[in-house]
Amino acid sequence: MRLFGTNGVRGVVGRDMTPEFATRLGRAIGIFFNGCVAIASDARNSGPMIKNATASGIMSSGVDVIDLGITPTPSMQYYVRTHNLSGGVMITASHNPPEFNGIKCVGPSGRELTRDDEEKIESLFSEGAECVRWDSVGALTYDASATESYVGAIIARTDVSVIRSAKLTVVMDCANGASFGSAPMLLEKLGVKVITMNTRVCKIPSHPSEPTEDNLSDLISKVKETNADLGIAHDGDADRAMFVADDGKFVGGDKSLSVMAKYILSKKSGIVVTPVSSSSMVDDVVNENGGTVIRTAVGSPTVARVMLENDAIFGGEENGGMIFAEHQLCRDGAMAAAKMMECIAKNGPLSKQLSSLPSYHTEKRKTDCPDAVKEKLLEHLAAVYKDVKTDRTDGLKMIYGDGWVLARPSGTEPKFRIYSESKDKDVAVRRANEAEAKAKQFLESFN
Ligand code: MG
Numbered sequence: 001m002r003l004f005g006t007n008g009v010r011g012v013v014g015r016d017m018t019p020e021f022a023t024r025l026g027r028a029i030g031i032f033f034n035g036c037v038a039i040a041s042d043a044r045n046s047g048p049m050i051k052n053a054t055a056s057g058i059m060s061s062g063v064d065v066i067d068l069g070i071t072p073t074p075s076m077q078y079y080v081r082t083h084n085l086s087g088g089v090m091i092t093a094s095h096n097p098p099e100f101n102g103i104k105c106v107g108p109s110g111r112e113l114t115r116d117d118e119e120k121i122e123s124l125f126s127e128g129a130e131c132v133r134w135d136s137v138g139a140l141t142y143d144a145s146a147t148e149s150y151v152g153a154i155i156a157r158t159d160v161s162v163i164r165s166a167k168l169t170v171v172m173d174c175a176n177g178a179s180f181g182s183a184p185m186l187l188e189k190l191g192v193k194v195i196t197m198n199t200r201v202c203k204i205p206s207h208p209s210e211p212t213e214d215n216l217s218d219l220i221s222k223v224k225e226t227n228a229d230l231g232i233a234h235d236g237d238a239d240r241a242m243f244v245a246d247d248g249k250f251v252g253g254d255k256s257l258s259v260m261a262k263y264i265l266s267k268k269s270g271i272v273v274t275p276v277s278s279s280s281m282v283d284d285v286v287n288e289n290g291g292t293v294i295r296t297a298v299g300s301p302t303v304a305r306v307m308l309e310n311d312a313i314f315g316g317e318e319n320g321g322m323i324f325a326e327h328q329l330c331r332d333g334a335m336a337a338a339k340m341m342e343c344i345a346k347n348g349p350l351s352k353q354l355s356s357l358p359s360y361h362t363e364k365r366k367t368d369c370p371d372a373v374k375e376k377l378l379e380h381l382a383a384v385y386k387d388v389k390t391d392r393t394d395g396l397k398m399i400y401g402d403g404w405v406l407a408r409p410s411g412t413e414p415k416f417r418i419y420s421e422s423k424d425k426d427v428a429v430r431r432a433n434e435a436e437a438k439a440k441q442f443l444e445s446f447n
Pocket of ligand 1: 235
């Protein structure tokens with residue numbers, strides 16, 4: 001039975017994500033780890049219910065649990081690694097709407113489990129083990145120190161004095177999520193003038209927690225109104241960060257990734273890892289600055305694994321997920337925020353840094369596609385585009401002299417995505433239209 005998607009087990013609370021389900025999965029997780037496990041949640045109102053049920057399941061397998069309370073996913077990951085635990089569990093549905101929640105597991109290194117390990121948990125879940133005898137039940141302890149030590153670890157890897165002397169004004173949007181405590185704490189310790197937004201824990205967040213331009217209109221207005229140097233937005237579990245520049249413009253994830261890659265490479269040369277879906281802007285910037293790019297399949301666990309295998313210095317995705325090898329091999333929203341402030345303090349206004357990036361146009365399309373048809377559509381497109389140079393790292397990437405098109409089934413929903421990029425907007429749009437029309441034509445034959 002497949003339970004884990006690309007980022008843990010997700011479901012609608014009360015429908016598929018119930019306390020009964022969480023307890024049963026928790027028991028399977030406990031048997032799998034077979035040693036002390038940390039558990040934390042984001043700020044969703046169903047967090048305590050799902051977290052306590054999962055913790056009960058883990059203890060019912062005879063394994064001890066440390067409850068860290070509400071803290072960002074990367075904070076839980078840092079705790080697991082630095083306390084030599086057997087694993088960690090995060091109760092979060094990241095950027096999904098408030099009716100969702102999820103259960104995500106990390107190993108002793110703090111990195112996400114491999115698919116093989118998830119399959120082991122799935123088969124333990126299907127086997128449905130019994131609760132252990134009364135004298136073997138695991139213990140529960142609480143540790144409220146995770147957030148503070150996580151923030152401390154970021155401070156230790158940040159040039160605090162250069163940020164302090166730049167006297168930055170920063171607007172911080174916590175999306176009513178897990179960063180409500182850690183983000184203001186970090187900014188205060190970095191000595192910036194901080195204006196916080198959406199730090200309240202509530203049932204319905206003030207805006208959807210996916211940090212897109214549309215969802216961040218209040219942050220954009222606040223940056224303009226206060227003449228701030230930077231706006232920062234985290235998603236619900238704060239493993240990602242998106243930015244608004246000093247001119248009040250939303251910064252696309254490819255651009256913030258490129259600015260950061262350039263900054264990291266200015267201190268140390270090395271390998272930068274990013275999925276096939278990121279802009280060619282990343283290659284341009286990395287190559288220009290003496291680094292090497294390795295492209296992977298989409299998904300931060302894959303980026304982290306390839307970083308480890310190649311001793312890379314930095315990695316990231318176009319959705320605001322950044323991984324700093326010097327800190328930990330997982331996406332880290334607070335580290336991304338701290339490094340962006342350091343980069344601005346050293347290299348000047350973000351708007352100016354962005355203006356020196358090469359410009360690309362990316363067209364993104366999304367079409368409905370039943371899960372069962374995804375692979376057939378992909379093979380159909382591979383046949384249609386057989387005369388074009390292609391890359392099959394993830395989905396199907398058609399590579400042209402002046403751009404590329406990526407056709408890829410979504411890993412989380414019944415959709416099929418098409419990305420088309422070129423320096424010439426007309427070319428990008430034309431190729432996106434063509435690929436979309438070919439996909440739709442094929443899909444119609446199934447209706
Ligand atoms: Mg997230």
